[in-house]
Amino acid sequence: MSTAPRPDDRGRDRDEEGRARNARPRDGLGRPLPYGTEGVERQPEGVTRTPEETVAQAQALLDAGRPFHAHEVFEDAWKSGPxxxxDLWKALAQLAVGLTHSARGNITGGARLLLRGAGAIGAGTWGERPHGIDLxxxxxxxxxxxxxxxxxxxxxxxAEHAPRLRGAGSA
Incomplete structure (x- = not known):
């Protein structure tokens, strides 16, 4: 069964089960572009990754100036992880969304999300460096x-303001 988005009778993109699945291309910050415009490759949804794969893929996306897409990787981890x-993966996703909003020009919203994510990380009980992440x-x-x-x-x-998930010397 195909889950590729297709327009419904009202022109909205839906999958075979009728769930919203926006097929519009997006830019590197996740903003929708007009149909027919070439956007950046989107992150597939619902991918189960190891924590190592999650951190490595999210870091690569952050380094490329694509924090919206890094957020989607963290979202998969919080939905499929233990x-x-x-809450760890949700907090990391909040940091990525905070960076996204800041880069889109929503400075107030971006700052709030950055602080909310930092607060959630600070309140967590995951140990000092879970999965090598420099909390x-x-x-x-x-x-x-x-x-x-x-x-x-x-x-x-x-990209210029991307965090180093594993610390200053991480790649």
Missing amino acids: EEER DGLVVWARELARSLEGDGPTIDA
Whole structure:
């Protein structure tokens, strides 16, 4: 059975089960583009990855200035991972969405999401470096970026401000 999006009788993209599946192309920050425009490759939904694969793929997307797409990788991890790690992956997704909003020009919303993600990481009980992730470094990164955005700062470059999930020396 195909789950490729197709328009319904009202012109909305739906899968075979009738769930919304927007087939519009998107830019690197996840913004919809007009149909027929070439966008960036979208992340497949519902992929189960190991934590190592999740972190590596999300980092590559962050480095490429595609935090919206990194958020989708983290979202897959929280939906398919063990219950005790779901809040970790949700918090990381919030950081990616905060960076997305900041790069799109929604400075206030971006800063709020960065701080919310940092707060969730700080409140977690996953240990010091779950899956090699530098949680302390991410909290510092998120708070510093949010502080730099205060007062309608300029739109930022997502790749230039991408966090290092495994710390300053990570690749």
